[in-house]
Amino acid sequence: MTAQEWFNRFAAALAALPEPERERAEAYYRELYSDKKEMGMSEGSILLSFGSPENAAAEILNNFTEDGGDERNGQTADSMPENNPLCSEENAERKDGILNMPRGKVIAAVCAAAAAVLLGGTALSVAGTLLLSELAMLFAAGTFCLGGAETLAMGVIALGGAVFCAMPFYYAIKYMAKGVIWVTKKIYDDVAREERA
Amino acid sequence: MDAQLKKGLLDVCVLAAIEQEESYGYKIIADLSPVIEISESTLYPILKRLEGAGALTTYSRAFNGRLRKYYLITGEGRRRLAEFKAAVPQMEKVMDFILRRKI
Numbered sequence: 001m002t003a004q005e006w007f008n009r010f011a012a013a014l015a016a017l018p019e020p021e022r023e024r025a026e027a028y029y030r031e032l033y034s035d036k037k038e039m040g041m042s043e044g045s046i047l048l049s050f051g052s053p054e055n056a057a058a059e060i061l062n063n064f065t066e067d068g069g070d071e072r073n074g075q076t077a078d079s080m081p082e083n084n085p086l087c088s089e090e091n092a093e094r095k096d097g098i099l100n101m102p103r104g105k106v107i108a109a110v111c112a113a114a115a116a117v118l119l120g121g122t123a124l125s126v127a128g129t130l131l132l133s134e135l136a137m138l139f140a141a142g143t144f145c146l147g148g149a150e151t152l153a154m155g156v157i158a159l160g161g162a163v164f165c166a167m168p169f170y171y172a173i174k175y176m177a178k179g180v181i182w183v184t185k186k187i188y189d190d191v192a193r194e195e196r197a
Numbered sequence: 198m199d200a201q202l203k204k205g206l207l208d209v210c211v212l213a214a215i216e217q218e219e220s221y222g223y224k225i226i227a228d229l230s231p232v233i234e235i236s237e238s239t240l241y242p243i244l245k246r247l248e249g250a251g252a253l254t255t256y257s258r259a260f261n262g263r264l265r266k267y268y269l270i271t272g273e274g275r276r277r278l279a280e281f282k283a284a285v286p287q288m289e290k291v292m293d294f295i296l297r298r299k300i
């Protein structure tokens with residue numbers, strides 16, 4: 001691993017931190033790197049002394065909150081599987097807010113609303129299709145019994161309308177099916193993640 | 198060493214390392230390493246915490262064409278250090294007791 005790679009991975013692992021905090025931590029390690037380099041240490045041995053970028057980042061994330069996080073200061077990053085930023089205390093706190101309900105539930109709620117709108121639209125679409133089909137049939141019967149270009153034209157327009165009304169129905173069904181698959185997957189992922197945590 | 202005990206000692210060690218003159222990350226680690234186990238990732242939160250508590254302040258100065266961050270002890274830092282030093286005789290008694298030496 002090169003120093004650049006180490007710092008890239010370090011920055012990526014600190015993505016959960018606010019920008020100034022991340023810059024501060026990076027500057028700290030960059031300064032140490034430069035100092036060690038100037039003392040004659042090789043890139044490899046410097047990076048070895050830093051340990052893995054993920055562990056170094058975990059130590060910083062752990063100590064980010066002044067209260068709570070600090071209490072675990074003495075422990076090493078390796079001995080703490082809960083170092084994962086996804087299940088740190090900050091995240092646990094964030095779950096309290098209404099905007100920060102577990103993601104799966106939010107997605108499910110939004111999708112339920114979208115599905116309701118789609119269902120309403122579908123009902124309208126079906127009703128329109130049926131009504132206009134019926135009209136088209138009436139005009140067809142009229143044309144057959146009475147003749148006349150006007151009745152035929154009206155029948156064709158009604159048929160066109162019926163097809164037009166059927167289109168949203170088709171798309172609604174299509175996207176609802178896609179949506180149901182997507183939501184199921186998201187909820188499944190969320191449950192799996194909560195179980196892991 | 199016990200994690201909590203080490204944590205308390207490291208705070209004082211860092212303050213002691215900058216008591217005489219300002220210092221920087223690499224030098225603090227180099228000065229403390231022979232005395233107590235300390236790594237880059239351990240030092241960072243200590244410096245941050247001590248700064249937050251007003252026990253030290255920082256400033257950046259150009260060095261070799263780059264910026265280096267220096268740590269300076271404050272009055273509060275000196276007070277903490279003096280407090281620790283004043284408690285040493287008491288701690289020695291405790292050590293004697295733990296090690297079952299004759300007082």
